[in-house]
Every structure is written in C-alpha cells, then in structure tokens.
Amino acid sequence: MTGRKTHMTAGVLISFILIWNLTSKGLVLSPVLLPIALASSALGAVLPDLIEPPRNQRHRKFFHSILCLALLLLYLNQTYLSLLTTGPADEVTLGLFFAGAGYASHLILDALTRAGLPVVGL
Template identity: 75%
Template structure:
C-alpha cells in the first residue's frame, strides 16, 4: 500500500539527504565562526538549512519515517 506521503518523500526527504545537508551546514558553521565576517546570504543559507534539517528530523519521527536513500 503506497500512501501519498510516501510518494512525496523522495531524495530530498531521505536520511541520505539529511546527512549531506548536515555536513554542509557544519561546513558553513565552521566558516562562520572561523572567518568572522559572513555575508547575509551565508547566514540565510545556514538558518534555512537548519530549518529544513529540523523539518526532516521531525518527519523521521512520524510513523512513516524517512526513506534511507529515497530514489
């Protein structure tokens, strides 16, 4: 049985994408604290990515969870 929610959750709603996103956010964060002067786009990308990562974590807590790869 395939639900609409499972059809919606492809690569961008997967554990693999979450891992890639967290690695990217870690790199941005390290650049923010070491370089010191960050532009508005970098800060926006960090917070937008953090919001999306929290969205995926909350999706993982639902009964349908997140697919591993999502392909």
C-alpha cells in the first residue's frame, strides 16, 4: 500500500508539472497561485484515503475506482482546456483543478499497486 507521504509528494510534483506546463503555454499565473496549488494538490492527493480509509485490503470502493478516475480526468481535461482558452480563472477554480490533479495522482499510484483499482467500486 502506498503511504500518505508518497501520495502527497506525487500530488505536489503534479502541481509543479502543471504550473510549468500552463506557463510554458503562455498562461500568466498570479504569484498567489503557488501556495494554493501546492496545498490543494497535497490535500487532493490524500483525499481518497480520507473518504475511504484503508482499514483493510477491500477499502477501495467508488472513490478509489477506475470510473471515478475517468470522471475526474474528464473534469481535469475540460478545466485545463478552459484555462488555456479563456485565461486565468479564480482561485477556487484553480484550487479545485489542482486538488483534482492530486486526487488523480493518488488513484494512478493505487492502480499501480498489486491490489489495483476496482472498475466501479460498488
């Protein structure tokens, strides 16, 4: 099972990659964004285990499922494209975007474990 520190590190790394990617594509981001992005992605990276605590090997339900990951990736893609076409968003939208990226990193790391992720998790 992947640890909380590993999930948080991956979430923060994802936020740095996304910030670099967005700025390299010409998006001008406020200096206030960095702490929001880091905190949001770190929180998002541990959120699945807060929602469904890892008490046993079968703790992975809907919020640890491939379906949840797919829906989350659709949201992230739409928000990413919106950021590139309409410019910077408010801090709440950016916070949710980075929290979602951290959450997705958690699910991807869990998918790489031996237990994997359930398809639907019901």
